[in-house]
Each structure stands twice: as structure tokens, then as C-alpha cells.
Amino acid sequence: MDRTVERCREVRLRAYPDGMIQPRDLTIAEAALPKAGPNDLVVRNRWFRVSISTRLMANPDAQAVEGIPFPVLKPGDALADGAIGEVVACPAGSGFEVGGFVSHPLGWRDYAVVDAGSCIALGQGPIEPAAYLGHGWTAYAALTRGIRVRPGDTVFVSSGAGAIGSMAGQIARRLGAARVIGSTSTQDKADWMTTDLGYDAVILRNRGSIADQLKAAAPDGVDVFVDMVGGAQLTAAAGAAREGARFVLLGALTAELNVAGASIVAPVELDSFQLILKDVTLRGYSADRDYAEAFPDWIAWQREAGLHFACSKVVGLENAPRALHDACEGRLKGLVMVEV
Ligand SMILES: NC(=O)c1ccc[n+]([C@@H]2O[C@H](COP(=O)([O-])OP(=O)(O)OC[C@H]3O[C@@H](n4cnc5c(N)ncnc54)[C@H](OP(=O)(O)O)[C@@H]3O)[C@@H](O)[C@H]2O)c1
Structure with missing residues (x-):
């Protein structure tokens, strides 16, 4: 050699x-x-x-x-x-x-x-x-293997400007989502998300009640939640879930990027009655588990998808x-x- x-x-x-x-x-x-x-x-x-x-x-x-x-x-x-x-x-x-x-x-x-x-x-x-x-393949695997987006769905992506989130919103749209909502921290990022990433509405995580903002952005509720954050955003999404909603949980940035210290423990408050009454599916998902099977599929799919x-x-x-x-x-x- x-x-x-x-x-x-x-x-x-x-x-x-x-x-x-x-x-x-x-x-x-x-x-x-x-x-x-x-x-x-x-x-x-x-x-x-x-x-x-x-x-x-x-x-x-x-x-x-x-x-x-x-x-x-x-x-x-x-x-x-x-x-x-x-x-x-x-x-x-x-x-x-x-x-x-x-x-x-x-x-x-x-x-x-x-x-x-x-x-x-x-x-x-x-x-x-x-x-x-990039994490396009993570988002793709989550939305095709973790849960499935259906035509007409309203999809909420937490940390929608992040590595996974910036791809998840676009992929959900191409898989048939009718309305795509994301969350971020600044108006500057929110504007970029609507112009460059195609989000229909953006929620600001540090600007008042997440539940109220989500209600305004998705008055009829949420069918799919792609969660990178956990905490209050997961609580709010559960409150906004429609009948048969599917949640795919990929990360817990509230714990990982906690300013006081990174943690792998991410407790969250959930109204379990709402989950039962609305037949909500919550799935924790690691794309790495499906890497060998999903990655080549992603590489072929993204060539035709025209993603940013x-x-x-x-x-x-x-x-x-x-x-x-x-x-x-x-x-x-x-x-x-x-x-x-
Ligand atoms: N399950 C899987 O297969 C898989 C694979 C890879 C990664 N992950 C996990 O998925 C999550 C997202 O990963 P990523 O690489 O795409 O990260 P990311 O969303 O790019 O994370 C960085 C962003 O997090 C937001 N942020 C910062 N502090 C925060 C806080 N205290 N609360 C909420 N958001 C905060 C900021 O965005 P804004 O300023 O826009 O809010 C920041 O730009 C991580 O937890 C990661 O470990 C999962």
C-alpha cells in the first residue's frame, strides 16, 4: 500500500x-x-x-x-x-x-x-x-419507516430549521402533507423557513405559549408530529393531536441542549386521556437501526425530490x-x- x-x-x-x-x-x-x-x-x-x-x-x-x-x-x-x-x-x-x-x-x-x-x-x-x-435520510426514514405521512396531513416539525428538521418539513411535503408547520427560536430563521424550506407557518419557541401558537397555525389540529425537542413542544403537540395522529420522536433537544448541562433524561408532561381518546401513536425512532435498508433508498429518492x-x-x-x-x-x- x-x-x-x-x-x-x-x-x-x-x-x-x-x-x-x-x-x-x-x-x-x-x-x-x-x-x-x-x-x-x-x-x-x-x-x-x-x-x-x-x-x-x-x-x-x-x-x-x-x-x-x-x-x-x-x-x-x-x-x-x-x-x-x-x-x-x-x-x-x-x-x-x-x-x-x-x-x-x-x-x-x-x-x-x-x-x-x-x-x-x-x-x-x-x-x-x-x-x-446530512440528516435528510434520518427524516426520510422517520417519515417512511417510523410513521407514514398520508396525503392531506397537517405536519408539525419541532426544531424545523435544524439538521433533521430542515429536511423533515420538505420531505413531509413531498410525501403528500397539505400543511407543514415548524418551530424555531428567531423571526429571522422563521422567515428563512417559509421562503427557503417551504413551511406554511412557524412557531417561535421563546415567544409565548406554544399551545396557543400551534392552535393558530393548525386550527384543525395536527396529524403528524416529527419531534426533535420534547418538553413543552411535545406537550402542546399532544394537546393539538387529531384523531389517529402519529408522532415520531427523534430527539430531545430540551435535555441535550439544556443550558445548565446536557442530559439524557427528558421528562415531559402528557395528558394521557387525550392520547387514548384520540388514538394517538407515539413512536420513538432511531434511523440508525434502519440504516442499511433505508439509506440507499434515500439516496435514490432524493435525486428526484428537488430538495433544498x-x-x-x-x-x-x-x-x-x-x-x-x-x-x-x-x-x-x-x-x-x-x-x-
Ligand atoms: N433518532 C435519530 O435517528 C436521530 C439521528 C440524529 C440525531 N437525532 C437527535 O435529534 C435531535 C435533533 O438533531 P439535529 O442534529 O437535527 O439538531 P438540530 O435541530 O440542528 O439542533 C440544533 C438546534 O436546536 C435548537 N435548540 C437549541 N437549544 C434548544 C433548546 N434549549 N430547546 C429546543 N431547541 C433548541 C436550535 O434551533 P432553533 O434556534 O431553530 O430553535 C439549534 O439550532 C437531537 O436530539 C439529536 O440528538 C436523532
């Missing part, structure tokens, strides 16, 4: 965050590139995803949780997340080729040594990195720590991606 690259730069956790994760909690280290084994590819990363779940995994009491595809981080550990890069070297007969693009799980570094079994060949390009790194891949692109590995902080603070929109 040809091996010319000797060193790499990677982002590591420097110290456990005290409250919100700050750029100073991360550091960029230069290190010797690990020696490639007989089944390893050497990849020059071009783009990687920045996920807010990294904050949860950087907690002192973080635990590996089934369904969360992120490693627990201790000070000194390198961060990891989905990446796309070009193959620099690969074993003969591995099915990969030098110069081809691959997706793999070792972002947050400029070069990676990755087991071939963790890599997916993406061809010679050009490619749309957001289609592979909402993406905040940050250029340079050195700017990645700030990108994570800004994503957690709600300053960015859509998928947050670093171009290395």
Missing part, C-alpha cells in the same frame, strides 16, 4: 465543558497518522458533520447508549462524526480505489485511517456532500470547535458541515 502521509491534525476534547460547550474546551492536535493495517484505508477528509450530540457525549457522566452512534469522550480523546474524503491509499483487492470518495465515521481530522468495513464507496464524484452527511439541502458550511478544521459551539447555541441553520 502506498503511504506518503505521515501526520494528521485532529480535534480533541481538552476539558469537560462547564455548562455549554465552548471552543476552548476543544483543541487541535497534530499527531502521527496511525499505522494502516491490512484492511485499512488512508483517507484525506474533505467534509465532516458537526452534530450537537457531541456535547452530550463530552459530559463527565456520559455513557455509551444504544441508539446514539457517538463515542463517549474523555479529555484527550479525538472527536468523531460522519465524514467524506478521498482515498489516498487502500489495500489491493479491497474494492476501493485511490482518488475515489468514501463516507466513513472519522471526521474531526484532516486525514483518517479507517477500517474498510466502515467505509462506503461513493465513486469519483462530483458528489453533494449534504445528501450523504440547508447547510451551514464552515471552512477550515481550525474553525470546527466554534462551529460546534455555535450549532449548540442555535446560531446556525440546517446541517452544520466543516470543509477541511
Whole structure:
């Protein structure tokens, strides 16, 4: 195997965050590139995803949780997340080729040594990195496997400007939804959601009663709720549910991005009588469980769907720590991606 690259730069956790994760909690280290084994590819990363779940995994009491595809981080550990890069070297007969693009799980570094079994060949390009790194496929899997959107549905998407939410609203529409409502934090984002993402109405999570805003946006109630937030938004959606409503729960940002400290515990108040009387289905769903089956379907479907891949692109590995902080603070929109 040809091996010319000797060193790499990677982002590591420097110290456990005290409250919100700050750029100073991360550091960029230069290190010797690990020696490639007989089944390893050497990849020059071009783009990687920045996920807010990294904050949860950087907690002192973080635990590996089934369904969360992120490693627990201790000070000194390198961060990891989905990446796309070009193959620099690969074993003969591995099915990969030098110069081809691959997706793999070792972002947050400029070069990676990755087991071939963790890599997916993406061809010679050009490619749309957001289609592979973004959470369109998560939203697609949730809305085609987790629950099903039916023609004419009124759909509510919490965190509708986020990585999953910015795709979920568009996908729901293309699957037949008649009215699509999202939530966000600022009027600026709300305007962008209606003009660029096609939402019919937007609720502001910090601007008065969620229940009252939802009632105004969906006077006849909600058929489908795609929930990334939990808390008061889930309570309000349950109150607005129509007969036979389907809720797919993907995340609990109220707990994950709690300013006081990230938590995996996300209690919520629900009127169980309403759920019973309205025959409401609540499904917790992890798209990773359906990855092998749903991902190729998503890649084919999105080519025809004419989606807007909402993406905040940050250029340079050195700017990645700030990108994570800004994503957690709600300053960015859509998928947050670093171009290395
Ligand atoms: N089940 C699955 O398969 C799966 C897969 C991946 C991720 N997830 C989970 O799904 C959730 C969404 O992931 P994502 O990557 O799409 O994140 P995201 O929605 O892009 O999260 C960032 C956004 O959260 C909002 N936010 C910040 N603080 C908040 C708070 N205290 N309460 C409510 N919202 C807040 C902000 O948006 P606004 O300013 O617009 O409000 C911010 O821009 C996360 O919990 C993630 O762990 C689930």
C-alpha cells in the first residue's frame, strides 16, 4: 500500500465543558497518522458533520447508549462524526480505489485511517456532500419507516430549521402533507423557513405559549408530529393531536441542549386521556437501526425530490470547535458541515 502521509491534525476534547460547550474546551492536535493495517484505508477528509450530540457525549457522566452512534469522550480523546474524503491509499483487492470518495465515521481530522468495513464507496464524484452527511435520510426514514405521512396531513416539525428538521418539513411535503408547520427560536430563521424550506407557518419557541401558537397555525389540529425537542413542544403537540395522529420522536433537544448541562433524561408532561381518546401513536425512532435498508433508498429518492439541502458550511478544521459551539447555541441553520 502506498503511504506518503505521515501526520494528521485532529480535534480533541481538552476539558469537560462547564455548562455549554465552548471552543476552548476543544483543541487541535497534530499527531502521527496511525499505522494502516491490512484492511485499512488512508483517507484525506474533505467534509465532516458537526452534530450537537457531541456535547452530550463530552459530559463527565456520559455513557455509551444504544441508539446514539457517538463515542463517549474523555479529555484527550479525538472527536468523531460522519465524514467524506478521498482515498489516498487502500489495500489491493479491497474494492476501493485511490482518488475515489468514501463516507466513513472519522471526521474531526484532516486525514483518517479507517477500517474498510466502515467505509462506503461513493465513486469519483462530483458528489453533494449534504445528501450523504446530512440528516435528510434520518427524516426520510422517520417519515417512511417510523410513521407514514398520508396525503392531506397537517405536519408539525419541532426544531424545523435544524439538521433533521430542515429536511423533515420538505420531505413531509413531498410525501403528500397539505400543511407543514415548524418551530424555531428567531423571526429571522422563521422567515428563512417559509421562503427557503417551504413551511406554511412557524412557531417561535421563546415567544409565548406554544399551545396557543400551534392552535393558530393548525386550527384543525395536527396529524403528524416529527419531534426533535420534547418538553413543552411535545406537550402542546399532544394537546393539538387529531384523531389517529402519529408522532415520531427523534430527539430531545430540551435535555441535550439544556443550558445548565446536557442530559439524557427528558421528562415531559402528557395528558394521557387525550392520547387514548384520540388514538394517538407515539413512536420513538432511531434511523440508525434502519440504516442499511433505508439509506440507499434515500439516496435514490432524493435525486428526484428537488430538495433544498440547508447547510451551514464552515471552512477550515481550525474553525470546527466554534462551529460546534455555535450549532449548540442555535446560531446556525440546517446541517452544520466543516470543509477541511
Ligand atoms: N433518532 C435519530 O435517528 C436521530 C439521528 C440524529 C440525531 N437525532 C437527535 O435529534 C435531535 C435533533 O438533531 P439535529 O442534529 O437535527 O439538531 P438540530 O435541530 O440542528 O439542533 C440544533 C438546534 O436546536 C435548537 N435548540 C437549541 N437549544 C434548544 C433548546 N434549549 N430547546 C429546543 N431547541 C433548541 C436550535 O434551533 P432553533 O434556534 O431553530 O430553535 C439549534 O439550532 C437531537 O436530539 C439529536 O440528538 C436523532
